[in-house]
Amino acid sequence: KIFHLGACRVSMSMTEIRAGFTAIKAKIQSRDPVRTLSILSHPHSLHKVKSSDRCCMAHQLFTFYVDKVFKHCRTEDSFVNRKISSIANSFLSARRKLRQCHEQNNCVCGEESTEKFKQILANYEGLNVTSAAMKSLGELDILLDWMEKSR
Amino acid sequence: DALLPAPQSISILSTNMKHFLTWSPVIIQGATVRYSVEFQGEYEREYANGSWIPISECSLTTATVCNITEDISATVAYKLRVRAELGATRSQWSTTKGFFNRAMTSLTPPLLRAVADGHHLLVELADMGPSFQFRVLYWKKGQESRVQQKVLKEVSSVVHLDTMEAGAEYCVKAQTHVEAINRSSSFSPTQCVRAQGDTSVWLV
Numbered sequence: 001k002i003f004h005l006g007a008c009r010v011s012m013s014m015t016e017i018r019a020g021f022t023a024i025k026a027k028i029q030s031r032d033p034v035r036t037l038s039i040l041s042h043p044h045s046l047h048k049v050k051s052s053d054r055c056c057m058a059h060q061l062f063t064f065y066v067d068k069v070f071k072h073c074r075t076e077d078s079f080v081n082r083k084i085s086s087i088a089n090s091f092l093s094a095r096r097k098l099r100q101c102h103e104q105n106n107c108v109c110g111e112e113s114t115e116k117f118k119q120i121l122a123n124y125e126g127l128n129v130t131s132a133a134m135k136s137l138g139e140l141d142i143l144l145d146w147m148e149k150s151r
Numbered sequence: 152d153a154l155l156p157a158p159q160s161i162s163i164l165s166t167n168m169k170h171f172l173t174w175s176p177v178i179i180q181g182a183t184v185r186y187s188v189e190f191q192g193e194y195e196r197e198y199a200n201g202s203w204i205p206i207s208e209c210s211l212t213t214a215t216v217c218n219i220t221e222d223i224s225a226t227v228a229y230k231l232r233v234r235a236e237l238g239a240t241r242s243q244w245s246t247t248k249g250f251f252n253r254a255m256t257s258l259t260p261p262l263l264r265a266v267a268d269g270h271h272l273l274v275e276l277a278d279m280g281p282s283f284q285f286r287v288l289y290w291k292k293g294q295e296s297r298v299q300q301k302v303l304k305e306v307s308s309v310v311h312l313d314t315m316e317a318g319a320e321y322c323v324k325a326q327t328h329v330e331a332i333n334r335s336s337s338f339s340p341t342q343c344v345r346a347q348g349d350t351s352v353w354l355v
Binding site for chain 2: 011013016020066067070074078079081082085086088089090091092093
């Protein structure tokens with residue numbers, strides 16, 4: 001599928017990521033002890049990000065998941081671990097494409113998206129790392145829905 | 152552990168986005184040797200301390216082949232490894248040399264059958280899984296310069312291509328395309344069928 005993220009046009013196969021997440025979503029969300037808080041949507045929804053900032057935000061969020069989230073989500077459940085690996089490696093592949101566009105300076109990081117991403121990091125750092133990673137993984141569909149809106 | 156030899160001749164067979172790890176059996180007279188397989192994607196190598204993930208369907212298996220399709224689900228470089236197990240004894244791991252990326256899969260032309268149903272040109276295509284799209288080319292014999300194309304993102308068993316002129320012969324060929332790896336197969340052999348009836352009937 002082709003995603004129009006600000007100045008960037010990036011082809012990514014979200015189907016496999018979505019399928020992998022759907023297969024483990026209930027198990028992951030059941031491990032999220034803090035239901036009153038959101039990492040991605042607090043205080044403002046991703047959907048408020050201006051379209052010109054979408055490429056920058058997408059690159060930052062994919063980097064956030066690759067660098068900070070997946071590695072702290074290892075469980076004792078082999079099936080869950082395999083699906084997390086599938087998602088993580090797909091994110092790595094997708095981020096490579098986002099980075100190419102980002103590096104061609106087509107991605108402008110506006111003040112709003114910079115502020116929004118800082119808020120996401122603050123939400124993440126506000127919890128212990130395992131809870132924060134598991135909650136972020138449990139919110140993956142929020143990111144996927146936001147990305148799908150860019151098609 | 153060194154008493155139990157590690158599996159040899161480990162290799163990956165990959166056709167049409169189906170991937171299998173195979174290895175030679177470890178022969179121990181009078182004993183049943185079992186095997187366990189693990190995989191490592193680029194993510195695990197670069198971001199998760201080089202960790203390995205077991206494939207439960209191929210843990211303590213007596214088979215010498217493992218279907219790794221479900222786990223090779225991103226277009227990145229993977230490594231696979233297998234070891235032999237006999238009771239509490241385990242061999243060293245045998246690891247694939249180099250990396251495997253699903254973009255390396257071999258793509259075969261689709262199986263197709265052209266059908267003339269009265270004046271209708273139909274094509275039957277074998278389903279090859281969700282990763283596959285089909286590009287079908289069809290033309291009236293003798294008019295090779297006026298080839299038409301239909302791209303099928305999902306396969307239903309029979310697809311209507313065109314309405315044919317009475318008695319004329321039409322030809323069809325197809326190739327697959329896998330968007331996830333951005334590659335296409337070669338074309339299938341061309342098949343031609345003739346439409347029912349003859350031209351005089353239409354001249355009345």
